[in-house]
Amino acid sequence: MALIDTAPPRAPETARKVPRPRSAALFPADCLAWVGGLTVAAWSRYEFDLTVGQFLRAVNVGLAAGVLHLAVYWIQRRRWGRSPLGSAQEALALAATAACTGVVLLIAVVSLMERPVPASSPPVGAAIALLCMLLTRLAYRRRTDRALRPDARSATAVLLFGLGSAGQSLLRALLSDPRGRYLPVGLLDDDLGKRHLRIDGVPVLGGRDEIPGAVRRTGARTVIFSVANADAELIREIRALTLAAGAEFKVLPPVRELVDQRITVTDVRSPNIADLLGRRQVVTDPVTNESGLTGRRILVTGAGGSIGSELCRQIMRADPGELMMLDRDESALHSLQLSLSGRALLDDPQLILADLRDHEGIRRIIQRRRPDIIFHAAALKHLPLLQRHPGEAVKTNVWGTLAVLNACENVSKFVNISTDKAADPVSVLGYSKRITERLTAHAAQAHAGTFLSVRFGNVLSSRGSVVTAFRAQIDAGLPITVTHPEVTRYLMTVQEAVHLVLQAAAIGRDGEALVLDMGQPVRIDDLARQLAAQAPGPTRIVYTGLRPGEKLHEDLFGRDEPDVRPLHPLISHVPVPALDPAEVATLNPFDDPEQVIEQLAWLCHQSTGPLPALEAVLAE
Numbered sequence: 001m002a003l004i005d006t007a008p009p010r011a012p013e014t015a016r017k018v019p020r021p022r023s024a025a026l027f028p029a030d031c032l033a034w035v036g037g038l039t040v041a042a043w044s045r046y047e048f049d050l051t052v053g054q055f056l057r058a059v060n061v062g063l064a065a066g067v068l069h070l071a072v073y074w075i076q077r078r079r080w081g082r083s084p085l086g087s088a089q090e091a092l093a094l095a096a097t098a099a100c101t102g103v104v105l106l107i108a109v110v111s112l113m114e115r116p117v118p119a120s121s122p123p124v125g126a127a128i129a130l131l132c133m134l135l136t137r138l139a140y141r142r143r144t145d146r147a148l149r150p151d152a153r154s155a156t157a158v159l160l161f162g163l164g165s166a167g168q169s170l171l172r173a174l175l176s177d178p179r180g181r182y183l184p185v186g187l188l189d190d191d192l193g194k195r196h197l198r199i200d201g202v203p204v205l206g207g208r209d210e211i212p213g214a215v216r217r218t219g220a221r222t223v224i225f226s227v228a229n230a231d232a233e234l235i236r237e238i239r240a241l242t243l244a245a246g247a248e249f250k251v252l253p254p255v256r257e258l259v260d261q262r263i264t265v266t267d268v269r270s271p272n273i274a275d276l277l278g279r280r281q282v283v284t285d286p287v288t289n290e291s292g293l294t295g296r297r298i299l300v301t302g303a304g305g306s307i308g309s310e311l312c313r314q315i316m317r318a319d320p321g322e323l324m325m326l327d328r329d330e331s332a333l334h335s336l337q338l339s340l341s342g343r344a345l346l347d348d349p350q351l352i353l354a355d356l357r358d359h360e361g362i363r364r365i366i367q368r369r370r371p372d373i374i375f376h377a378a379a380l381k382h383l384p385l386l387q388r389h390p391g392e393a394v395k396t397n398v399w400g401t402l403a404v405l406n407a408c409e410n411v412s413k414f415v416n417i418s419t420d421k422a423a424d425p426v427s428v429l430g431y432s433k434r435i436t437e438r439l440t441a442h443a444a445q446a447h448a449g450t451f452l453s454v455r456f457g458n459v460l461s462s463r464g465s466v467v468t469a470f471r472a473q474i475d476a477g478l479p480i481t482v483t484h485p486e487v488t489r490y491l492m493t494v495q496e497a498v499h500l501v502l503q504a505a506a507i508g509r510d511g512e513a514l515v516l517d518m519g520q521p522v523r524i525d526d527l528a529r530q531l532a533a534q535a536p537g538p539t540r541i542v543y544t545g546l547r548p549g550e551k552l553h554e555d556l557f558g559r560d561e562p563d564v565r566p567l568h569p570l571i572s573h574v575p576v577p578a579l580d581p582a583e584v585a586t587l588n589p590f591d592d593p594e595q596v597i598e599q600l601a602w603l604c605h606q607s608t609g610p611l612p613a614l615e616a617v618l619a620e
Contacts, residue, residue: 031066037129102126162227302378304332306462356400391589427549438579444511457490
């Protein structure tokens with residue numbers, strides 16, 4: 001019969017034991033401090049000429065003071081609790097205990113006819129004893145802190161640039177992880193007032209100009225940039241100096257991106273393109289119970305895409321009653337379930353495999369599952385392909401959206417995901433998304449719920465985005481293709497885009513489109529050059545010219561659209577004229593592509609007609 005070893009596993013021999021002192025272990029040292037304090041006080045009072053009898057009396061009084069000190073400490077601990085060993089709070093409590101003990105001892109000595117020690121001994125002895133006790137705890141604290149530091153033999157030596165609150169929080173996190181992979185050996189900051197400081201034993205070596213010298217002197221292999229809300233120019237400059245010095249460059253993400261806004265060692269990462277371009281996150285409100293999502297039944301179409309999958313992740317944090325994730329791509333649903341739950345058996349009823357072009361199927365799903373809120377992110381989005389195949393945009397973007405709107409009679413909120421290309425559109429993608437905005441505005445008039453659209457720019461590093469394309473070209477050793485050296489685009493992180501969508505669900509009003517203040521547009525040529533600079537080898541940039549339907553510069557608002565921000569300083573509310581769904585029934589996706597494009601462009605500017613039933617339109 002095999003024996004089972006139930007003993008707990010042994011720690012690796014290389015792991016260091018961290019001392020965990022207890023205040024009880026210091027009681028003998030505290031008694032000794034009182035004996036020493038009273039003896040030294042009496043010795044100095046007698047001008048350093050102490051007889052054996054005087055010495056013994058001082059020792060006895062010191063022992064009595066030690067016992068009294070422990071009694072006062074016990075009472076104080078029972079009444080107010082204890083503080084962490086070696087902390088500033090414990091030092092204050094220790095000072096109060098020593099003062100109280102000294103006062104009681106002084107009263108006792110003065111009241112005796114024959115004083116065992118001079119009257120000056122209790123206050124002087126209390127001060128000396130307190131000093132000894134504090135030094136003892138300081139030694140314990142230093143030993144503990146040293147034991148918590150990463151092992152210099154296995155950890156990577158790093159320099160931290162930036163000593164604000166984020167940088168100091170990171171420093172403490174790095175120095176309190178005995179198994180950590182980074183060991184701070186120096187600090188850097190441009191603030192002259194911080195020169196020659198030592199923080200937790202780590203010296204400040206200078207500012208940005210000292211990076212090359214600091215790397216050489218300390219042997220640091222990595223520089224971690226820990227400046228909160230830094231602009232892209234500073235990040236690029238520090239990165240260039242670091243790489244020139246032969247060290248690796250890492251960044252600490254903005255605190256808003258961190259879980260619970262708490263800085264940990266695992267938050268340190270390589271810089272992404274958003275860091276180097278300085279994309280500012282302007283919508284930062286977290287998903288909370290006040291967002292109106294908690295306990296609600298929520299459907300996300302296009303759930304497997306970049307925006308849809310991030311929407312699902314953010315919505316899950318709000319504890320919805322049920323989250324239904326719809327997509328026609330089964331592989332995308334598989335990846336989504338894996339990222340949400342760590343399992344991908346595809347047996348969860350939350351996953352819905354369906355196509356927007358199946359109007360009857362979409363109607364049955366919505367009627368059967370009865371969602372309270374719908375986030376409509378499903379769409380075809382690649383401009384050049386839609387320009388060549390406009391009929392596909394009609395069938396998916398226009399009629400697919402209409403199919404969803406048709407089944408939304410009992411939905412309380414519907415949020416349509418649009419694009420900045422819908423403002424004064426000139427492409428098939430822009431035309432089709434503008435039409436969906438207008439159809440959504442019509443549904444706002446026809447149904448009781450709140451129906452609105454959200455309009456934003458390109459999403460950094462989303463599937464099929466310009467960043468993804470550029471990186472694929474770099475990995476393949478090909479030149480980076482840019483349409484025009486002056487072309488600009490509004491860029492957003494996927495988290496920022498999803499924050500906007502969730503804000504829209506909370507503050508958006510019927511029939512309007514919400515537009516985010518996305519800051520300054522980014523030159524795509526600058527983006528390409530930043531990525532080329534990170535490439536392992538030399539990378540060329542080739543200009544191919546603007547493609548049909550592309551603008552040199554995108555617009556956030558159409559010519560007749562006002563910029564009004566009544567509820568949020570960074571979100572504009574744009575009125576959208578409703579479009580009669582009967583008008584889109586005249587579209588023929590199988591017509592000549594040029595004819596289809598003309599019809600889409602005409603519908604974007606068509607005036608509002610009567611409000612027929614949506615079922616009748618789709619039935620045709």
